[in-house]
Amino acid sequence: MSVIALAAGGTAGHIEPAIACAKAIKEIDNNANVFIVGTSKGLERDIVSKRGIELALIPATPLPRNISFATLSLPFRLLAAKRIAQQLLVDRKVDCVVGFGAYVSLPMYLAAKKLKIPVIIHEGNKKAGLANRVGSKFAKEVFQMFPNSIKGAKTIGMPLRTEISNLNKETARNNARVSFGLDPNKQTLLVFGGSQGASSVNKAIVGSLEELADTNIQILHAIGNKNTIDESTKKFSFYHPVSYIEKMEMAYAAADLVISRAGAMTIAEQTVLAMPAIYIPFASGNGEQSQNVAELVKDGGGVVISDAEVSPAVLVRQIKELLANPAKLHEMSQAASRHGLRDADKKVAQSALALASAHK
Known part of the structure; x- marks a missing residue:
């Protein structure tokens, strides 16, 4: 043995x-x-x-x-x-x-x-x-x-995890959206900051809700176990905050676009699943996350926003531009898949x- x-x-x-x-x-x-x-x-x-x-x-x-x-x-x-x-x-x-x-x-x-x-x-x-x-x-x-x-x-x-690597997003999409209480027919934005959440990303997303209220999108947002969201967000029926997502494969299946940090695991999952993504690298350490995502972004598999530059206005512009352009999302998906091993x-x-x- x-x-x-x-x-x-x-x-x-x-x-x-x-x-x-x-x-x-x-x-x-x-x-x-x-x-x-x-x-x-x-x-x-x-x-x-x-x-x-x-x-x-x-x-x-x-x-x-x-x-x-x-x-x-x-x-x-x-x-x-x-x-x-x-x-x-x-x-x-x-x-x-x-x-x-x-x-x-x-x-x-x-x-x-x-x-x-x-x-x-x-x-x-x-x-x-x-x-x-x-x-x-x-x-x-x-x-x-x-x-x-x-x-x-x-x-x-x-x-x-095999739940990620073996996932068929298209087959699982409707059930995934229903499992999170989402509308099966709406474009879906998935937002998360890693295992601990991300306060700067959370603030920018919450600040963008007013501007996104007139769009036909819905947001599934994992805020992190240690973070809270202002009660005023409850008025936005398209916004679905949760502390933590246990089954990330279902969240990916539900999503048309992802906003996330640029940890190696996150990039690996999203490239294997050909997910179009907006990456906001964590600024601490030795700049590992920015280095992780550089080649992927260069090849068109994602968009990067620095942590210092992230704001409601910047996010709203990127979200609207990408979700209004299916051809661009498809190009990003194809480019991301070329990096997924x-x-x-x-x-x-x-x-x-x-x-x-x-x-x-």
């Missing part, structure tokens, strides 16, 4: 690909023992167990972006996390480690290297993070979503099982 540990945590963008790969591994070899390794500080504690996958925890080891006291203490914290990870790998008799970046991955990579356990890396962002850059130096296999993220890596796209979950799973088998 192969034992495979998948290191992923922090945000849904790291966790969801790991879950997709875990399920793909079990589909290929139901006897494989697969579990996810995360930390107590990310979303993994809320997400992983609900999907029927075991979660093991090690200490978080944040990698500072700037010189600070945290930088000076990093070697000691990393060494402690590596020792715990190493003991976990020994205790569980792990045959292969698959990492997706983020804080949890680096100590897992280093522990696996020490124990001569094969490592596989998947990099989701256009600009590779430190953990994956380090791990790629000794990994047996390196995969990436975007070309040229890591030198020598294989571009395979993003591991996605499927079956990354299966490719990672096959590689993990092969390396795990050879390690025994």
Whole structure:
């Protein structure tokens, strides 16, 4: 029996690909023992167990972006996390480690290297993070979503849930709209900001409602669990705010146009589904989201608005222009589909099982 540990945590963008790969591994070899390794500080504690996958925890080891006291203490914290990870790998008799970046991955990579356990890396962002850059130096296999993220890596796209990758939007559209309380015959705009929502996008959408009231569109808006919307929006019957969308595949099926952030997972889902989209990259970090979406926008698969420029007036103009032009939406859809790669979950799973088998 192969034992495979998948290191992923922090945000849904790291966790969801790991879950997709875990399920793909079990589909290929139901006897494989697969579990996810995360930390107590990310979303993994809320997400992983609900999907029927075991979660093991090690200490978080944040990698500072700037010189600070945290930088000076990093070697000691990393060494402690590596020792715990190493003991976990020994205790569980792990045959292969698959990492997706983020804080949890680096100590897992280093522990696996020490124990001569094969490592596989998947990099989701256009600009590779430190953990994956380090791990790629000794990994047996390196995969990436975007070309040229890591030198020598294989571009395979993003591991996605089968509910997304196998979705037939046209077949599901009417039922999807009805399930959200939408009119089956109206053009539908889907708005969301990722797993945590997006306050700047929320404000701009709410501010645009008066101008959009005279159009024949409806809006499905995931505002985020931690955000609230002004009670005055209830007067707009075409506006449907929800805290969170559990079944994103149904939301995509309902939509003619999407407004979203530009996280790697979001881009992967929307390109695989050929969704026309307005992207508003999250401004923090090292500009990863702007880099993620640059080639897609250049090729006509989306429109980008910077977070600093987003406003009700800008959104109204873009929404009206696009939804009034079916030919343009079709062109965007076709361009987006050319960037959508499927079956990354299966490719990672096959590689993990092969390396795990050879390690025994």
